[in-house]
Amino acid sequence: MDELYIGLMSGTSLDGIDAALVDLSDMQFKLLASHYQPYPDTIKNSLRRVIQEQQTTFTDLAKLDHQLAGLNAQAVNTLLNETQYSPDDINAIGYHGQTVFHEPEGQHPNTIQLGDPSALVEQTKISVVADFRRMDMAAGGQGAPLAPAFHQFLFRDPSQDRAILNIGGIANLTLLPADINQAITGFDTGPGNCLLDEWSQLHHNQAFDEGGRWAQQGKTNTNVLQDLLSDPYFAKAPPKSTGREYFHLDWLQQHSGLDSVSPQDVQATLASLTVISISNALQQYAPNTRQVFVCGGGAHNQYLMSLLQKQLEQTQLASTAELGLDPDWVEACAFAWLAQQRMEHQTANIPSVTGASRPVLLGAIYNP
Numbered sequence: 001m002d003e004l005y006i007g008l009m010s011g012t013s014l015d016g017i018d019a020a021l022v023d024l025s026d027m028q029f030k031l032l033a034s035h036y037q038p039y040p041d042t043i044k045n046s047l048r049r050v051i052q053e054q055q056t057t058f059t060d061l062a063k064l065d066h067q068l069a070g071l072n073a074q075a076v077n078t079l080l081n082e083t084q085y086s087p088d089d090i091n092a093i094g095y096h097g098q099t100v101f102h103e104p105e106g107q108h109p110n111t112i113q114l115g116d117p118s119a120l121v122e123q124t125k126i127s128v129v130a131d132f133r134r135m136d137m138a139a140g141g142q143g144a145p146l147a148p149a150f151h152q153f154l155f156r157d158p159s160q161d162r163a164i165l166n167i168g169g170i171a172n173l174t175l176l177p178a179d180i181n182q183a184i185t186g187f188d189t190g191p192g193n194c195l196l197d198e199w200s201q202l203h204h205n206q207a208f209d210e211g212g213r214w215a216q217q218g219k220t221n222t223n224v225l226q227d228l229l230s231d232p233y234f235a236k237a238p239p240k241s242t243g244r245e246y247f248h249l250d251w252l253q254q255h256s257g258l259d260s261v262s263p264q265d266v267q268a269t270l271a272s273l274t275v276i277s278i279s280n281a282l283q284q285y286a287p288n289t290r291q292v293f294v295c296g297g298g299a300h301n302q303y304l305m306s307l308l309q310k311q312l313e314q315t316q317l318a319s320t321a322e323l324g325l326d327p328d329w330v331e332a333c334a335f336a337w338l339a340q341q342r343m344e345h346q347t348a349n350i351p352s353v354t355g356a357s358r359p360v361l362l363g364a365i366y367n368p
Contacts, residue, residue, distance in 0.1 A: 004032070006079065006126070007094045007336030008072050010115075012169025012194055012244050013297055014047050014098075015039060015207065019075040020332035021083060021090075024340045029154055033083045034329050037075035043067060050100045052248045061114070068098055068115035073123035087125040092365070094339030095120060095130040102133075102243045104142040111143050117366045129339040129363040136349045141356030144241035148174040148186035148353045149341075150334035155293065155323055156184075162291045163282060164320070166331065167298025169194035170243055171278055174353075175286045183352035185285065187238035190277040191247045192298055195270045198249050203263045212303025218268030227255045228273050238285065239355035271304055279311040295320045295330035338362060 007020045016038035023030040039047075046064050050056045076093060080086065097113030104111065117130035133143030151164045151174040164174040171192035175185045193208065200209040209215055231251075233242060252258070258266065282289055292315050298304055299319045309317045319327045341348040347359035 003340065004085065004090050005092055005094060005336040005339050006076055006090055007332040007334065007339065008075065009096050009332040009335055010098045011331060012099070013197065014044055014169065017072055017075045018329060018332035019079045020329045020336055021079055021085070022333055022336045024337060029337070031325065031329060031333060033079060034332070035075055035079040035082065037071055037078070039071070043071070047098065047100065051244045052250070054245070065114045065116050066119060069117070069119035070123065072115055073120050076124045076126070090126045092127040092129050092339045092343050093120065093124065094335035094337070095128050096132060096335050097130060099243060101245055102144065102241065104137055104144070104241055109137050111137060121366045121368050125368050127368065128366045129342045130366065131364045132335070132338060132362045135360045135362055136354050136356045139356040139358055139360050141349060141351065141354030142239050142241040143354065145172045145174070145186050145188065145353065146338065146349065146362065147331060147334040148184055149348050149350050150337045152176060152184050152350070153337065154325070155320070160291060161286065161289045162293065163286055163289045165278065165292050165294045166296040167192040167274070167294060167304070168296040168331070169197070170247070171274060171298070173278070173281055175289065184350050185238060186353040188241045189281045190234055190242065191270070191274055192296065193301070194244055194247055195252055196267065196274070199263070199267055199270060202249065209267060212271060212301045214264055215267040215271040216303045218262065218264035218266070220272040221257070221261045221265050221269045224255065224257050224261055224266070224269050225272050225276070227257065228269070229276065234277055234280070239353060271307060274304060275307045275311050278308065282312065289315065291316045293318055293320045293323055295327035299327040
């Protein structure tokens with residue numbers, strides 16, 4: 001009997017919702033269909049205001065919570081209509097929600113994802129697993145990244161050390177040693193596309209720098225790059241996680257020397273920041289890695305990928321398509337798998353990744 005799950009993911013790029021329908025029967029994995037639901041500009045602007053400016057009202061938050069649930073329900077229902085499956089065919093939806101605040105350390109660790117799961121249940125008539133991060137945080141973990149357990153399930157190779165690199169708004173690494181006695185590790189390396197996208201929006205009114213063409217026209221400013229890399233986050237040891245509430249345009253504009261650098265040189269410098277921070281993390285924490293497979297929107301940025309290949313010249317660099325899964329759908333598929341783990345009462349965090357004190361069940365179940 002098929003075990004069908006839908007994974008929903010809206011990440012730090014703030015571009016929209018990835019919806020993936022997967023078959024997880026008999027501990028196997030098959031992506032059956034996918035759908036992308038872009039965010040309207042009004043939603044994008046509201047999210048940026050909440051995340052980056054941290055200025056909002058309870059009324060606006062409640063409205064956004066409801067709107068995001070509706071958009072996710074629309075993505076699910078479109079996917080079902082396109083594939084002619086019914087709600088009764090789906091075991092559950094793995095629903096990440098949209099992170100608007102993530103502060104895993106300090107006196108009051110917390111993380112907030114918007115998008116009401118109860119509304120999603122009502123509008124789809126399917127069980128929903130949501131709120132994946134907070135149980136790990138309650139056990140002392142970062143609550144992120146959560147995809148490494150799925151990466152281990154699908155991508156680990158007993159013959160060689162591998163890394164899975166997700167370049168979304170924030171970039172994160174999953175380190176998969178071949179030796180099963182070695183722990184899986186993973187962490188956020190720093191900015192992925194978020195600063196590149198914001199700088200492109202500011203100067204070109206374009207949501208992203210397609211293919212990295214604008215960055216390629218510029219030249220990395222070494223002084224600015226070194227100043228950016230001096231931020232304490234990059235030197236901090238894992239476990240660690242971050243987000244747009246930390247890396248944003250105000251963070252960038254705090255750094256010295258920016259005013260004297262042309263916008264296209266800043267864009268080139270930001271591309272180098274993404275690449276160097278990833279490369280430094282690999283060299284420090286997984287120097288024997290010889291295969292890096294990339295997922296997320298950054299996999300389509302040819303300039304970024306070419307810089308990364310030059311930086312990791314002894315490493316095979318490819319997208320996760322080489323492993324059988326399109327890079328655009330890895331994260332959504334991960335949350336479908338995480339939903340199955342929760343429905344089957346299986347722990348799914350990796351304490352060596354998040355820093356949690358123990359393995360825990362991830363997510364709360366909402367039934368129709």
